Amino acid sequence: MKISINKLIQSVLAIGIMAMLYMPIEANAQRLNHNRGAARPAANRTAARPAASGRSINGGARTSASRPNNLNQRSIPNRNNQTIRNQSNSNNRNIGNNRGSNNNLSKIKSNNRGSNNRVNIDNSKNVNINVNNRNNINVRNRSSVVVRNPRPYVRPPYRYGRYRYYCYHPYFYHPFRPFYWGPVWHPWGFFVATLAATAIVISVENQKYHYDQGVYYVESNGGYTVVEAPVGATIKVLPDNSENVVINETTNNYYYGGTYYEKSDDGYTVVPPTSGAVVEHLPEGAEEVKVGDQTYVKYGDTYYQPVQLDGKDKYEVADVQEE
Numbered sequence: 001m002k003i004s005i006n007k008l009i010q011s012v013l014a015i016g017i018m019a020m021l022y023m024p025i026e027a028n029a030q031r032l033n034h035n036r037g038a039a040r041p042a043a044n045r046t047a048a049r050p051a052a053s054g055r056s057i058n059g060g061a062r063t064s065a066s067r068p069n070n071l072n073q074r075s076i077p078n079r080n081n082q083t084i085r086n087q088s089n090s091n092n093r094n095i096g097n098n099r100g101s102n103n104n105l106s107k108i109k110s111n112n113r114g115s116n117n118r119v120n121i122d123n124s125k126n127v128n129i130n131v132n133n134r135n136n137i138n139v140r141n142r143s144s145v146v147v148r149n150p151r152p153y154v155r156p157p158y159r160y161g162r163y164r165y166y167c168y169h170p171y172f173y174h175p176f177r178p179f180y181w182g183p184v185w186h187p188w189g190f191f192v193a194t195l196a197a198t199a200i201v202i203s204v205e206n207q208k209y210h211y212d213q214g215v216y217y218v219e220s221n222g223g224y225t226v227v228e229a230p231v232g233a234t235i236k237v238l239p240d241n242s243e244n245v246v247i248n249e250t251t252n253n254y255y256y257g258g259t260y261y262e263k264s265d266d267g268y269t270v271v272p273p274t275s276g277a278v279v280e281h282l283p284e285g286a287e288e289v290k291v292g293d294q295t296y297v298k299y300g301d302t303y304y305q306p307v308q309l310d311g312k313d314k315y316e317v318a319d320v321q322e323e
Contacts, residue, residue, distance in 0.1 A: 145231075145272045146272060146273055146274070146275050146302060146317060146319060146320070147271070147272050147273070147274040147275065148274075148275050148319055149247065149248060149274055149275045149276040149277075149319070150248065151168070151248055151276065153166045153167075153168065153319075154168070155167065155168065155169075155170070157321070158171070158291075158292075158294060159323075160291050160292035160294075161292075162322055162323045163320055163321065163322055163323065164320070164321045164322075164323060165291065165294075165296075165303065165305065165318045165319070165320055166275065166318065166319040166320075166321065167276075167305045167307070167316050167318050167319070168276050168316065169278070169305075169307040169309065169316055170307065171294055171305055171306070171307070172306055172307050172308040172313075173294075173295055173306050174306050174308070174313040176282065176286065176287075176288050176297050176306075178282065178283060178284040178285075178286065179280075179281030179282060179283060179284075180284070181214070181241065181256070181257050181283070182241075184212070184213040184214070184215070185213070185214060185215055185257050185283075186215050186226045187226065187283055187284040187285045188226055188227060188228055188285050189225065189226060189285075190225070190226040191220075191221075191223055191224070191225050191226075192217070192223055192224050192226075193222070193223045193224075194223070194224075195210055195212060195217065195224055196212050196213075198212055198213065199211065199212035199217070200212070202216075202230075202233050202234070202235075204230040204231075204232050204233050205230075205232070207230070209227070209230060209233065210224060211233070211235060213239050213240075214239030214242075214256045214257050214259070215257070216228070216229045216230065216233070228258075228259075228300065229258075229259040229270045230270060231270050231271060231272055232269065232270060233269070233270045234264060234266050234267050234268065234269045234270075235261075235267055235268055236266075236267040236268075237267070237268075238254055238256065238261060238268055239256045239257070241256065242254045242255060242256040242261070243255040243256065243279060243280065245260070245277050245278065245279060246278075247274050247276065247277055248276075251274075253271065253274065253277060254268060255277075255279050257283055258282065258283040258285070258286075258299060260272070260273050260274070260277070273302050273317045274317060275317050275318065275319035276316065276317060276319070277316070277317045278307065278309060278314050278315065278316045278317075279304075279314065279315055280312060280313075280314050280315075282297055282299055282304060282315055283299070285299065286298065286299035286304070287299075289303075291303075296318065297315060302317060303317075303318040303320055304316065304317060304318065305318045
């Protein structure tokens, strides 16, 4: 019995010693298992490295849970940040460049506008042959050039601004009323579809005009438009109702519908108005203009002073000189 009791006591002691030795090992194992499960969740392991890849879940957990996910978390934001920065910087640079280029374009456009204007004007003068061009040429050749009368002026000029207006007769205002020379006469700008059979062709400085009974036409837009008589055009016969205008002791002009003619070897040649010439009628297209305290009638670029001779209202070609 004594032996049995001793064996029993030895067995209990052995079991106690073994239990004491086993408990630290189990605690460490539980700690290790707990830490391993927190650091590497099964969801992350399976998501990063699926079982279908042929690798063990635990074997792939160390690579997929720690490295790829962390790399993705680090790389994706960096890439996004870099992309945003690059886009913003490039956009800023592009915007700045675009602004500069837009400014340059606007300058170019403004320069082009100016150059286009110049080109259009030059083209309209040199290339396009139309009624307006001929009108401008005619106005420069005739209306803007007043032949100065050699007779001296005994009256002082009327001064206004930077100009002096010379006339032989005193100023006498009377309202302007356009004169109508009949159905065959037309003012500048009047358009007709066809010309009469009596119309003839006159060439002046390589420009072709059509003349009929004191009126000059140019072909335009499927018809003919009335223009100012070109200086240098010569006709054989004066139109009916032409006026005789005394210029001086040796020179006479002939006047009809706003046009002056001078006798020449070939007939009657269109000439600019001469200062001091007095006519009774001015055509449609002339207009009253205020010059200081006086009122003149301007036809083309020629100024006419209203005068009165022998009880009749008339107009004298003024000699306008710059101070």
